[in-house]
Amino acid sequence: xxxxxxxxxxxxxxxxxxxxxxxxxxxxxxxxxxxxxxxxxxxxxxxxxxxxxxxxxxxxxxxxxxxxxxxxxxxxxxxxxxxxxxxxxxxxxxxxxxxxxxxxxxxxxxxxxxxxxxxxxxxxxxxxxxxxxxxxxxxxxxxxxxxxxxxxxxxxxxxxxxxxxxxxxxxxxxxxxxxxxxxxxxxxxxxxxxxxxxxxxxxxxxxxxxxxxxxxxxxxxxxxxxxxxxxxxxxxxxxxxxxxxxxxxxxxxxxxxxxxxxxxxxxxxxxxxxxxxxxxxxxxxxxxxxxxxxxxxxxxxxxxxxxxxxxxxxxxxxxxxxxxxxxxxxxxxxxxxxxxxxxxxxxxxxx
Numbered sequence: 001x002x003x004x005x006x007x008x009x010x011x012x013x014x015x016x017x018x019x020x021x022x023x024x025x026x027x028x029x030x031x032x033x034x035x036x037x038x039x040x041x042x043x044x045x046x047x048x049x050x051x052x053x054x055x056x057x058x059x060x061x062x063x064x065x066x067x068x069x070x071x072x073x074x075x076x077x078x079x080x081x082x083x084x085x086x087x088x089x090x091x092x093x094x095x096x097x098x099x100x101x102x103x104x105x106x107x108x109x110x111x112x113x114x115x116x117x118x119x120x121x122x123x124x125x126x127x128x129x130x131x132x133x134x135x136x137x138x139x140x141x142x143x144x145x146x147x148x149x150x151x152x153x154x155x156x157x158x159x160x161x162x163x164x165x166x167x168x169x170x171x172x173x174x175x176x177x178x179x180x181x182x183x184x185x186x187x188x189x190x191x192x193x194x195x196x197x198x199x200x201x202x203x204x205x206x207x208x209x210x211x212x213x214x215x216x217x218x219x220x221x222x223x224x225x226x227x228x229x230x231x232x233x234x235x236x237x238x239x240x241x242x243x244x245x246x247x248x249x250x251x252x253x254x255x256x257x258x259x260x261x262x263x264x265x266x267x268x269x270x271x272x273x274x275x276x277x278x279x280x281x282x283x284x285x286x287x288x289x290x291x292x293x294x295x296x297x298x299x300x301x302x303x304x305x306x307x308x309x310x311x312x313x314x315x316x317x318x319x320x321x322x323x324x325x326x327x328x329x330x331x332x333x334x335x336x337x338x339x340x341x342x343x344x345x346x347x348x349x350x351x
Contacts, residue, residue, distance in 0.1 A: 017284070017298070017328075019312035021347045024070045029061050029344045031331035033084045033320045039065060042324065043112075044331045045082035045095050049341055060110075061344070062095060062117065070346065076110055076117045084135045084184075088142060090114060096133035096146055107133040107148050107161065123163065123170050125150050131161060139187035142166075145173075147182040147195075164190075177209030178202045183226045196225040196238055201254075201261075214254055215263045216242065223252065227275045229283075234258030239285045241272035249290055251299060253283075253306060265305035271297040275321040277328050284309065286330055288317035294336050312347035326350075 036042035080099035091114030131150030148161035179197030191206030294316030333342035
């Protein structure tokens with residue numbers, strides 16, 4: 001999720017969302033992330049699911065948009081998953097996730113050179129440990145920031161993984177003060193990095209992480225923030241969800257004005273938010289209703305609060321989005337169709 005540059009306000013008049021689903025050519029699977037700066041540089045990644053009798057097999061899935069359609073690319077490994085993608089140039093694309101070994105999953109990185117994917121060697125874990133990479137972001141200077149986690153296979157220990165990858169070298173970044181489970185980092189410079197995850201938000205000044213003082217944060221895992229947008233030093237937004245005794249999970253949107261974090265009003269209903277975009281300065285949050293299963297959940301701002309917006313036709317859970325030339329591209333799964341395995345889903349909006 002490359003969010004290392006400040007978002008620019010677009011000169012568009014926001015009207016009700018009008019969505020157009022796009023065929024992916026893939027059945028049985030999930031798309032987790034989408035990235036790109038033009039319609040021709042878009043990549044989306046996730047899992048391809050195949051059936052073997054009653055069992056399911058999982059393999060990495062990466063689709064590239066070419067000449068108005070989505071094209072599946074051949075993968076360098078046959079088992080595993082991709083959780084995020086970063087596009088530096090058409091011939092310089094990175095994806096991260098998990099690939100199994102003989103014992104358990106291991107953090108996994110692959111690179112696209114314009115023709116094919118190749119595996120990139122990842123830092124070794126401790127003996128007897130497994131893990132995964134969960135996000136990759138591009139900084140303005142071209143460095144990659146990669147997050148993940150590792151764990152002892154006997155369940156005795158867990159630790160965060162956070163690296164800066166520059167010129168072929170892995171640099172371990174300290175994780176003291178970051179959320180308890182990282183979803184994403186937003187690197188604006190080596191001394192200006194934001195991180196979001198289970199447990200909240202933190203900011204890195206090049207030396208140490210400072211946790212954000214968020215409203216309603218009553219415990220280390222109470223708040224789950226999954227996406228963050230930096231529109232300026234006094235205009236930072238994050239979305240996710242908080243636990244609720246009645247609703248189970250309630251949508252959460254917070255804003256930072258340079259001094260204080262404020263929670264904005266959301267509907268009193270079950271929902272969780274995974275992604276946030278701005279058009280003409282107006283925020284649009286996308287996610288899912290986790291209680292009903294494979295049902296999208298969208299919010300737009302109205303006054304000082306957020307209200308429900310129209311969802312893409314046929315959509316299920318929406319896990320990520322990107323804004324390209326005034327259009328939001330959203331990815332996830334399709335809606336309930338009687339099949340016990342979801343299909344990858346892509347839709348684009350216009351106003």
